[in-house]
Every structure is written in C-alpha cells, then in structure tokens.
Amino acid sequence: TIHTITNPIKSNMSFITKPIEHLAQWASSSSKKRVYEFHEGSEEDRDLLGIKGSNLCVMSRLGLPVPDGFIITTETCLDYFTLNHTESDIDYFVEDKQMPDGLERSYLSALHALEKSTKRQFGSVGSKGKLPLLLAVRASAAVPMPGLMDTVLNLGMNDSVADLIAEQTGSKRFALDLHRKFLNMFGHVVLKVDQREYERRTTVAMEEESVDEVSRLSLNGLERLVKEFKTLGPVPSDPHVQLKMTIEAMFCGWHSERARKHRIRLLIPDQIGVAVIVQAMVYGNRNRRSCSGVACSRHPETGENHPFGEFVMCAEGDDLIHGAHTTHPLQELHIRDSHALENLSLHLRTLENTGREAQEVEFTVDDGDLFLLESKPLNPSPQASVRIAVDMVRSKLLSEREAILRVDPLNMTYFLSPTIDRVHVHKVIGTALKGSAGAVSGRAVFSGDEARDCAAAGVPCILILEDPSEQELEEDISFANGLLFIHGGVTSRAAEAARERSIPAVTGAHTCGMSVNASRTQLILPGGQSITKDEEITIDGSHGNIIYGAVPTIPSGVDNNFLTFMRWVEKYKRMHVYTMANNLDEATKGVELGAEGMGVYKVETLLTGSKLRTHLLGSLLCEKDSQRCHLNDIELLLQRELETVFHLFAGKVVTIRLLDLQTNDFLPSTAQEIADLAGKLGLPVDKCEKEIMGLRCANPLLGVRGCRLAILRPTLVEMQTRAIMKAAIESEQRDRENVRLKIMIPTVSTDHEIEDLAPIIRNAAEEVFAEKKASVLYILGSGLEVPRACMRANAIATEGDVAFLSFDLDHLTQLVYGLSRDDCARVLETYTQIGIMKKDPFVSLDERGVGSLLKLAKKLIRRSNRFMRIGASGIVLGDPKSVDFLEQLGFDYISCYPFLVPSAKVAAAQAHIRASMRESVWNKGVFDSPTLDP
Numbered sequence: 001t002i003h004t005i006t007n008p009i010k011s012n013m014s015f016i017t018k019p020i021e022h023l024a025q026w027a028s029s030s031s032k033k034r035v036y037e038f039h040e041g042s043e044e045d046r047d048l049l050g051i052k053g054s055n056l057c058v059m060s061r062l063g064l065p066v067p068d069g070f071i072i073t074t075e076t077c078l079d080y081f082t083l084n085h086t087e088s089d090i091d092y093f094v095e096d097k098q099m100p101d102g103l104e105r106s107y108l109s110a111l112h113a114l115e116k117s118t119k120r121q122f123g124s125v126g127s128k129g130k131l132p133l134l135l136a137v138r139a140s141a142a143v144p145m146p147g148l149m150d151t152v153l154n155l156g157m158n159d160s161v162a163d164l165i166a167e168q169t170g171s172k173r174f175a176l177d178l179h180r181k182f183l184n185m186f187g188h189v190v191l192k193v194d195q196r197e198y199e200r201r202t203t204v205a206m207e208e209e210s211v212d213e214v215s216r217l218s219l220n221g222l223e224r225l226v227k228e229f230k231t232l233g234p235v236p237s238d239p240h241v242q243l244k245m246t247i248e249a250m251f252c253g254w255h256s257e258r259a260r261k262h263r264i265r266l267l268i269p270d271q272i273g274v275a276v277i278v279q280a281m282v283y284g285n286r287n288r289r290s291c292s293g294v295a296c297s298r299h300p301e302t303g304e305n306h307p308f309g310e311f312v313m314c315a316e317g318d319d320l321i322h323g324a325h326t327t328h329p330l331q332e333l334h335i336r337d338s339h340a341l342e343n344l345s346l347h348l349r350t351l352e353n354t355g356r357e358a359q360e361v362e363f364t365v366d367d368g369d370l371f372l373l374e375s376k377p378l379n380p381s382p383q384a385s386v387r388i389a390v391d392m393v394r395s396k397l398l399s400e401r402e403a404i405l406r407v408d409p410l411n412m413t414y415f416l417s418p419t420i421d422r423v424h425v426h427k428v429i430g431t432a433l434k435g436s437a438g439a440v441s442g443r444a445v446f447s448g449d450e451a452r453d454c455a456a457a458g459v460p461c462i463l464i465l466e467d468p469s470e471q472e473l474e475e476d477i478s479f480a481n482g483l484l485f486i487h488g489g490v491t492s493r494a495a496e497a498a499r500e501r502s503i504p505a506v507t508g509a510h511t512c513g514m515s516v517n518a519s520r521t522q523l524i525l526p527g528g529q530s531i532t533k534d535e536e537i538t539i540d541g542s543h544g545n546i547i548y549g550a551v552p553t554i555p556s557g558v559d560n561n562f563l564t565f566m567r568w569v570e571k572y573k574r575m576h577v578y579t580m581a582n583n584l585d586e587a588t589k590g591v592e593l594g595a596e597g598m599g600v601y602k603v604e605t606l607l608t609g610s611k612l613r614t615h616l617l618g619s620l621l622c623e624k625d626s627q628r629c630h631l632n633d634i635e636l637l638l639q640r641e642l643e644t645v646f647h648l649f650a651g652k653v654v655t656i657r658l659l660d661l662q663t664n665d666f667l668p669s670t671a672q673e674i675a676d677l678a679g680k681l682g683l684p685v686d687k688c689e690k691e692i693m694g695l696r697c698a699n700p701l702l703g704v705r706g707c708r709l710a711i712l713r714p715t716l717v718e719m720q721t722r723a724i725m726k727a728a729i730e731s732e733q734r735d736r737e738n739v740r741l742k743i744m745i746p747t748v749s750t751d752h753e754i755e756d757l758a759p760i761i762r763n764a765a766e767e768v769f770a771e772k773k774a775s776v777l778y779i780l781g782s783g784l785e786v787p788r789a790c791m792r793a794n795a796i797a798t799e800g801d802v803a804f805l806s807f808d809l810d811h812l813t814q815l816v817y818g819l820s821r822d823d824c825a826r827v828l829e830t831y832t833q834i835g836i837m838k839k840d841p842f843v844s845l846d847e848r849g850v851g852s853l854l855k856l857a858k859k860l861i862r863r864s865n866r867f868m869r870i871g872a873s874g875i876v877l878g879d880p881k882s883v884d885f886l887e888q889l890g891f892d893y894i895s896c897y898p899f900l901v902p903s904a905k906v907a908a909a910q911a912h913i914r915a916s917m918r919e920s921v922w923n924k925g926v927f928d929s930p931t932l933d934p
Contacts, residue, residue: 072247
C-alpha cells in the first residue's frame with residue numbers, strides 16, 4: 001500500500017507515511033532522538049510519535065490552545081523491549097530493568113523545559129503561588145487502537161502536593177478528587193490492580209451516602225475513599241519515580257493481551273511500538289467555571305455540518321468517556337461560557353479545513369480557559385461518512401476521488417440496514433441517546449457469555465451493559481445483534497465501538513430512568529417495571545428508542561447523498577460489478593442494489609427444490625423414455641424462472657451457470673426415503689438403490705458434480721440449454737431488448753471437458769432456434785475452481801468455444817487448502833487465534849496461496865488470448881482487500897451476492913483510484929498536487 005503525505009490530519013489507515021510492513025525496519029534505522037517537544041514534531045513524524053502525538057504537534061504549530069508537553073518516541077519503546085527482552089506486562093518491583101540509553105536524560109531535560117514554559121514545578125509549588133505541575137501521561141500508537149492505549153492523569157500527586165493544591169485553590173474537594181483519580185489510574189495502569197476493586201469501593205462509598213455520582217460524596221467520604229485506594233497498591237510518593245514507572249507501563253501496554261488481540265484482528269504487526277505523551281495537566285474539575293468534553297466538527301451520526309458534542313461540568317475527560325457523570329449537549333456550553341463555545345467552534349473549523357476531514361477533539365475548560373487535549377479524525381456512522389464526503393466535495397475541500405477513498409466500502413451495508421416499520425403500533429418504553437444507526441429486535445441478555453450462546457443457537461439478542469469494559473467492547477459485543485448501554489453518551493467509547501462494527505446501539509439509558517439490577521438479570525424501567533432475561537426487546541439506534549417486544553423492521557433505503565456518492569463510484573471504477581443469485585428473490589435484490597448484470601445465476605436451487613427434486617432424480621435414475629418426461633417438466637419450470645431473470649436484467653449481461661451441485665445434497669439417504677422414491681418413480685427398490693449408490697460420492701467436494709455430472713448425463717445439459725434458449729427468445733420478443741446471454745460450464749479441470757460439452761450445447765441451441773424460428777446471441781465460458789484448471793488456463797482459454805473465464809474463489813480456496821468451508825470453522829478459529837493464519841481465507845482472499853494461482857492463470861490466459869474476459873465470484877469479495885487484489889491483477893469483472901454489491905462497487909472504485917496513484921508515483925516520482933483529480 002502506498003501512503004502519501006498530503007494532509008496533517010489523516011483518516012483511517014492513511015496516516016501511515018510508510019508501508020506498514022516496513023515500519024519495524026524503519027524504526028531500527030532511525031536516528032536516536034528520544035524525545036520531541038510539541039514544537040519539534042510534525043505530521044510527517046506519525047510513525048515516530050503516534051497518531052495522538054503527531055496531531056498534538058500539528059495543533060501546537062497551528063497556534064491552537066494545547067497544553068504544552070513532549071513525546072517519547074516509538075523507536076525508544078522498541079529499544080526498551082530489546083534491552084529488557086520483554087514482550088509482556090512488566091513486574092514493577094524488579095529493580096534491574098534498564099532504560100534505553102539517553103532516555104532518562106532526554107525526558108528530564110524536556111520536563112525542565114515544560115516547567116519553564118508553564119512556570120510550575122513538578123511536585124512542588126511554582127512561582128507566585130501557582131499550582132504544582134501535574135502531568136497527563138498517555139500512550140500514542142501509529143495505528144488506530146481505540147480504547148486500548150492507557151492514560152494516567154494527575155501524575156506527580158502525593159499527600160504533600162494534595163495539601164499544596166488545597167491550600168492554593170481553597171478547595172480541599174478539588175485536591176481530593178485529583179488524588180483519588182491519580183491513585184485509581186496509577187494503580188490500574190501501572191500496578192495492574194483490578195479496576196473492579198476501585199469500582200467496588202467507590203460503589204460502597206456512594207451507597208453509604210445515598211448518592212448516584214462520586215462527585216456528590218462528602219469531604220469525609222472522599223477522604224475515606226482516598227485512604228482505601230492507597231491500600232490497594234504501593235504507589236510511590238516521589239513524582240519522578242511515578243513518572244519513570246508510568247513510562248515503562250505505557251511501553252509494556254503495547255504487549256497487553258487486549259492490544260495483541262486487536263492487532264491480530266486488524267493484521268497490525270507487533271514491531272511498531274508505542275509513543276508516550278507527557279503533557280501538563282489542565283483541570284476540568286477545578287470549579288464551576290470548569291468542564292471537560294468531546295466535540296466534533298460535524299454530527300457523528302447524521303453528518304450535519306455543525307459542531308456536536310457533549311460535556312460534563314466540573315469533571316475530567318475520563319469521566320465523560322466512561323459515562324461516569326451526567327452529560328450535557330455541547331450547545332448548552334453557550335449558556336455557561338459562550339466565549340469558550342465560540343472559540344471551540346473556530347478551532348474545530350480550523351482543524352477540519354487543515355486536515356480536510358471531519359474532526360473530533362477532547363477539550364477542557366479550566367477556570368474559563370479553553371484547552372484542546374487531543375484531535376483525531378471523526379469516526380462517523382456510515383450514513384454520516386457518505387454525507388460528509390459529499391459535502392466536502394461541494395465545499396471543494398476534497399476531490400471526488402479523495403471523497404471515495406474516505407468512505408469505508410463496508411459502510412454501504414448500512415443503507416441496507418433496517419429501520420422500524422412505522423405502520424405497526426409499538427410501545428416505546430424509553431428514549432435515550434442515538435449510539436449507532438439501525439433497528440433490531442432480540443432477546444434481552446446481560447453478559448457476553450449469554451450473547452455467545454444466542455449467537456451459537458442462531459437467536460437474535462440485544463446485549464444490555466451498564467459500563468462496558470474494554471474486554472466486553474473488544475470481544476463480546478460482536479456476538480450481539482443490538483446493544484443497549486445504560487451509561488455513556490454518543491461520543492463514549494461504547495458508542496464508538498458499536499459504530500465501528502455497524503451494530504445498532506442505544507446508549508445513555510440511565511437518562512430515561514433505566515438501570516440493571518444487581519444480579520444482572522433484569523432491565524429496571526421507570527415506575528418499577530422490568531424486562532427480564534430472554535424477554536423480547538427492540539432498539540432503534542437511529543432514533544434512540546427502546547421498544548417493548550419484537551417490532552417489524554424495513555430496509556432504510558438510500559438518500560440523495562448516497563446516490564451522488566454512488567454516481568462518483570460508477571465514474572471512477574474500472575471493473576464491472578455483477579451479482580450472484582440462487583433464486584429470483586436474490587436476483588431482484590441484486591437489481592435493486594445496482595448490480596450491472598448477473599454474474600452467476602445458479603439453477604441448482606430450483607432443480608433441487610421440493611417441486612423438481614423428484615423429477616431431477618427421475619431424470620438420473622429412470623429409463624430413457626421416463627427420463628424424457630421428467631426432463632420436460634424440469635425444462636418448463638426452468639424456462640419460466642429464467643424468463644423472469646432475463647426480464648429483471650433486460651439489456652444487461654446474464655450468466656447462467658449449468659447445474660453444479662454435489663449429488664449427495666439431493667440423493668435420498670435412508671432406506672425409507674429410497675423406498676418412497678422408488679414408489680414415486682415406479683422403479684424396483686433394489687434397482688433404485690443400486691443407481692443411487694452409483695451416484696453417491698465418498699467425498700462430495702471432489703466427486704460427481706459440475707461438468708462431470710453433465711458428461712455422465714448429457715441429457716441434463718440438453719434440457720438446460722433448451723430452457724435457457726427458449727427463455728431468452730421469449731424475453732427478447734416480450735421486452736424488445738437484446739438478451740446478453742452467457743452460459744458457464746462449471747468445475748472444468750481440462751479443455752477436453754469443454755470439447756465434449758460445447759457441441760451438445762450448440763446442437764441443443766440450434767434445435768430450439770429452428771423450432772422457434774428465432775435465435776439469440778450467446779457465448780460460452782468456463783468456471784475455474786480447480787487448481788489444475790488454473791495451471792492449464794492457457795489451454796482452456798484457447799479452446800475455440802470459450803469466450804470468458806470466471807474463477808469461483810470460494811471453491812478454489814477449498815481445494816487449495818484441502819478444507820471444506822462448511823466443516824473447518826473450529827480449525828480456522830484456532831489457527832487465527834494462535835497465529836498460524838492471520839485471517840480466514842474464506843473471508844479474505846489468500847493472496848499468497850490462492851492469489852498466486854490467480855496470478856499464474858491470468859498470465860497464461862493473457863498470453864494465449866489477450867481479449868479473453870476474466871472474472872471472479874465468491875464471498876471473499878465482501879473484503880475490500882480482495883477486490884483490490886483483483887484490480888491489481890487486471891480482472892474485468894467481479895460477482896458477489898446482492899447485499900455486497902454497493903460495498904464491492906466502492907471497493908472497486910477505490911482499488912482503481914489507488915492503482916492510478918501507484919502508476920502516477922511510478923511515472924512521475926511524486927504527485928503534482930495533493931488533489932488527485934487532473
């Protein structure tokens with residue numbers, strides 16, 4: 001992948017300024033500058049300073065109000081691992097750990113400079129009675145690791161510093177609150193104390209005083225809580241020891257179990273490391289003129305072009321992120337501090353215009369002074385991402401090509417997601433906050449294990465969580481069909497995690513009086529009513545509604561922004577995107593979702609259905625005279641179905657794949673079933689059983705199927721051809737539109753199979769043309785799903801009757817790996833977990849194995865026939881990387897199931913744009929301009 005340096009603030013994976021696989025090599029060869037002050041770094045140092053770090057440097061250079069600080073580099077983190085030979089959480093009581101050469105000297109020098117710039121002293125009273133300098137220490141990775149990078153606030157706090165702060169501010173509550181949070185964060189992040197221990201003691205303290213927020217505890221209650229927190233771990237009183245231990249903890253957090261799992265899931269290499277940001281603290285909990293919040297330059301759910309966000313009064317930023325305090329809409333800040341809201345809006349616009357991307361910032365108002373703590377690209381809902389891209393093109397911030405690259409192709413499935421059918425009466429039991437778009441019904445469950453059980457049983461469920469942990473957000477929510485969070489706002493980590501996975505979610509249910517009982521078996525509603533485990537419930541994440549019972553839903557449909565965006569996609573993609581279908585319903589859906597044609601229509605679904613299964617078996621088992629009767633019945637129904645297909649795709653390519661099924665799928669298996677079939681067909685049971693045994697396969701995947709069955713039973717080929725041709729002629733005469741017909745011969749492994757079947761198809765077609773006194777144009781092609789066919793693709797391509805070739809990637813993957821897709825789920829799950837495989841080859845194309853065969857086959861085909869049309873089909877085309885790979889190979893078209901068509905189109909457009917970029921780099925060396933359009 002080529003990543004270009006064009007914007008200071010970059011989106012998704014485009015921030016990596018070097019190919020990701022070369023980051024480790026780059027780190028080992030970089031200079032040994034350990035620490036960068038904010039004014040020294042830039043957007044080009046993203047690999048060295050992490051996303052947060054480089055963005056802080058950009059914000060500082062733009063003159064935005066950023067608390068001063070410095071950053072320890074990712075390279076230093078890797079040196080630390082090398083020096084201490086550690087890839088796991090460190091034991092902080094081992095005294096022989098070594099810091100990389102020059103690190104301590106460098107960060108102490110930067111700390112001294114920070115003391116001078118803030119006129120405060122670390123761990124003591126500054127000049128003219130200023131507060132002591134406390135630090136915020138955060139991890140900063142060069143790849144997105146949402147919710148997985150640790151933070152420690154108020155570092156430098158101890159009893160004497162707390163007393164100084166209380167004396168200087170005149171607020172003992174403020175000092176105790178800072179001390180409490182520091183002990184909690186340092187204990188959990190650095191000393192590895194279980195976070196539940198802190199939460200349990202906090203809950204007990206609040207229950208004793210009958211308050212619902214820790215900020216409402218009395219001074220005595222806060223003092224007791226601080227004393228209890230001290231007993232949970234040996235927190236050193238020396239601020240410099242605290243800082244050293246925290247830096248090491250941030251380094252080692254890179255190899256935490258949660259971080260490892262995240263990197264495995266996203267194929268991120270381990271050898272990148274993490275940067276550490278050390279920044280002067282500002283306080284959103286100082287007094288009533290202070291607050292903390294999250295603000296977005298545009299609405300994350302709708303994409304509307306106005307600032308949106310939430311804030312909490314007299315609290316620090318982590319209180320908002322974790323849903324610990326009651327949130328207020330950003331616009332209410334105008335009532336409390338109009339100057340701060342005005343400046344915040346201006347800063348958001350500056351960041352968006354500079355980065356040419358919607359932004360999200362964390363901010364703090366400290367005693368009336370506004371500070372920006374972090375900026376990152378907004379993570380919008382799918383609907384919002386399309387709207388923002390279209391708006392930015394209209395505002396001339398982006399070109400059309402850049403806008404296409406900004407949208408995740410998988411977001412297109414949102415426009416197929418359901419919404420509540422308003423025709424039906426439903427009972428809304430509460431309205432909370434809109435977390436993630438979409439509506440879904442399911443059983444109420446209260447734990448990840450319960451959600452897993454429902455998923456395994458195929459039962460839809462709504463997972464209800466109070467304050468979800470990072471483990472729950474990382475591992476458990478993916479098993480749920482919908483999510484209901486009791487605490488947290490629209491910008492909370494929980495809501496963001498739901499949007500990342502396109503799972504419908506409602507958040508902040510406590511705002512409408514809902515809670516979960518102590519045993520986590522009931523959702524308590526206002527008025528004392530409840531919803532118990534396994535009761536049906538519906539959530540509508542697009543409107544924030546919680547609804548009693550199951551409610552019918554309808555597809556959300558598309559809007560003008562979607563249509564505009566898809567017009568650009570059509571303009572810039574090269575490969576055609578067709579659909580695949582097993583039946584008429586899927587074919588209809590493919591047309592509705594914009595498929596350019598039918599890439600593979602599978603006739604076996606009709607032929608093995610309840611109506612025709614007996615006739616199909618009769619055509620295989622009976623004598624010739626009876627066979628003809630059965631074949632005639634099949635032909636008539638197949639013709640009618642194909643007429644509908646041709647009508648749906650009038651004027652478009654329609655590829656009909658001849659019967660390709662494993663005989664075991666439709667042959668009777670028990671003695672009773674065989675006896676019943678023999679009775680229906682009028683055959684002796686022993687004769688029927690003998691014929692069936694002749695067709696049954698010990699290994700169905702490799703047995704009698706596709707063209708092999710066609711060669712054994714040529715009358716099946718004749719029947720299908722007659723039905724196809726009659727349907728095509730009828731459709732042309734009715735619709736007055738030429739049928740663009742392609743017939744695919746499946747499971748070919750040698751060109752001689754085509755030599756055998758092509759004359760049968762041609763002769764049957766000519767008979768129909770003579771009978772109907774009309775004809776249609778058609779071409780023959782082959783489906784390649786056997787490794788030998790790939791190795792001999794040149795011979796197949798030169799077979800005179802072949803005009804197109806299509807690779808069935810699903811079946812080809814099965815044969816390359818020797819794995820049945822239906823039976824290997826446990827093997828693949830284990831392999832990906834322990835690292836034998838990085839990804840499931842049935843979900844994302846195996847470029848090294850299957851991809852190597854495709855490269856070879858494509859080269860052989862083009863050598864033999866450079867005009868041959870080459871396509872591919874399969875579930876793996878739901879992965880944008882697979883589409884990109886086929887674009888690089890120069891495939892002409894792809895075929896996917898209907899619900900993947902919009903995503904595949906966007907992926908195809910992005911792949912072609914990136915290919916153009918690579919060509920531009922190759923030809924010119926650099927881009928002439930940051931804008932990709934000529």
